[in-house]
Amino acid sequence: MAGLWVCSLLVTGANQGIGLGLVQQFLGLPNPPEWVFAACRDPKGQRAQVRPDLASRHPNLVIIWLEVTDLASIKVAAARVGEQVGGSGLNILINNAGIAKLNLLDTEMLEDMSQIYITNTVGPLLLSQAFLPLLKKAAQGSLGSALSCSKAALINMSSYGGSISSPSSWDLMQVVSYCCSKAALNMLTKCQSLGYREHSILCTALHPGWVQTDVGGSVGHTPPMTVDTSVQGMMKVLSSLSEKDTGTFLDW
Template sequence: MKEFNVRSVLVTGSNRGIGLGLVKRFLELPSPPEWIFATTRELDESQSKEVIELALKHSNLVVLQMDVTDPNSIKAAAQRVEEHVQGHGLNLLINNAGITQVTTMENENVETMAIVYLTNTVGPLMVSQEFLPLLKKAAQQSAQTGLSCSIVNMSSMAGSIALVTSLEFLQEPSYRCSKAALNMVSKCQSLEYKDYGILCTSIHPGWVKTRMGTEKAPQTVEQTTQAILKMLSTLYEKENGSFVGWDGQIYPW
C-alpha cells in the first residue's frame, strides 16, 4: 500500500463493524495519525467496550460521544476535537455511522423512512457542516497541492439507481433511498468544497460480515477495512465527487 500519512482522522459509528475496523487499521499503520477520533452514540461500556479498551492502550485514540442525529451532540464533539488538534484542523472525516430497517415496499412507513433518512443522509450532512471549519484549517495548512483533505461518506451499492434492476435480494426502500440521497450529498459537497482543497466522495464498502451485513456476507471487516485504507491512500482529484468501491471500482449513481 502506498504510504498513507494523515495527521488526524475522525470516524463516526466506531463502536463496532466497519467503523471499529477502520479505527484499528489506522492504529496499525506504520505512521499512524497523530489523532484518531472515534465517535459512538453511546459511551457506556456495554455498547462501546472494545473501542474504549483500545483508547486505554493508544494515547492518540480519543473516543467521543456523538449522535449524528443531534446537532448539539455534533457541536460538542467538534469542540472536543478542536481542543485536541490545537489549531491544526482535521484532515479526514469518515461519515460511517448508519442504520437500516428491514422493510418492503408494501410495509414501508413514515417512521422508518424518517429515522433512516435522518441518520444516513441528514446526519452526515450535519456532521460535515460542523467539522467544515476544521477541515478548511487543515487544508490551508497542508503543503500538498490540490485537494489535501477529505470527507468520505459511507454509502452502498444498494443506493445506486443505475444498478437496481431487482428487489428480490434486498428491498429495504428506506435504506436504499437514504444512500441514494447521501450520494447526492457527496456530489454537492464535492462541488462546494473543492475550492477549499477538500475532496468529497462516496464509498461502497461491499457486503461485509457485520451486524447489519449479517454472517452471510462474503467479506470480513478486516478485509474490507484494509482495502478501504488502500483505496483512500490513492484518492486524488479525479475521484472528487465520485462513487468509489472498496476495491477501487467506480460505481454508477
C-alpha cells in the first residue's frame, strides 16, 4: 500500500478476527515488513486461526504467546521482539486484543467490569510501557521529524461505543463495561500522545467499525461488516496518519 513502509510491527489478539486480518494484510503488502509479530493469548488453541503453516509461508512472521493482562508475559514478549529486531526497534505496536460481555446497566458486575477494564485499558498501557524502548529506537533510526506509522506509532483499537459525545450505539448494545473501557482507552491514547510526542511516536485510537468477530457478535446481533472490509479501510488510514492525527480518535 502506497505510503506505508514499515520494517516491523506487532499486533496483539492476532489469533483471529481483526488482529489476524491486520497480520495478513501487512504480510500481503508489495513491500512487506521485515518482521511481523503476531501476539496471541492461545496460539495453539482450537479457536486460533494463526497456524504454523502461515509462518512457514512467511519467514518474516513470528508468532508470540502473549497474555495482555499478565505483566510477566508482556515483558517476555518485549524481550523476544527486542532480540529479533535488534537496534532497529519496533515501528508499530497495535493494541488490538480486547473482550466484551453483554451486561446491562442494572446487571453489570464488579468481576466482569474489572476484567474488561484490565484487558481493554490497562493491558494497552502495560504494553506501551514495555515496548516504549523499541518504539523509541525505531523513531530515532528514522529519517525526518514528521510523525507517521513508517517512523514509530502506537495504535489503540478503540470503539465508537467509547465515544462520550456520540453514544449512538446505546439502543443497539448496552455493553456498559465495554463502552467505559473504550472511553478510558481513548483518554489513555490522548495521554500517550502528549507523553510520547517528545520521542516522535504517533499515538492514535482507531474505530474498526462493527465487525463480524467474536467480540462484535457478543451483543446478540450479527455485525454488518466483514473483517476484510474493516482491515482494508484501516490500512488506508494507517498509511495516511501524520502529526495532525496524534492523540485523536478516528473512525476509518
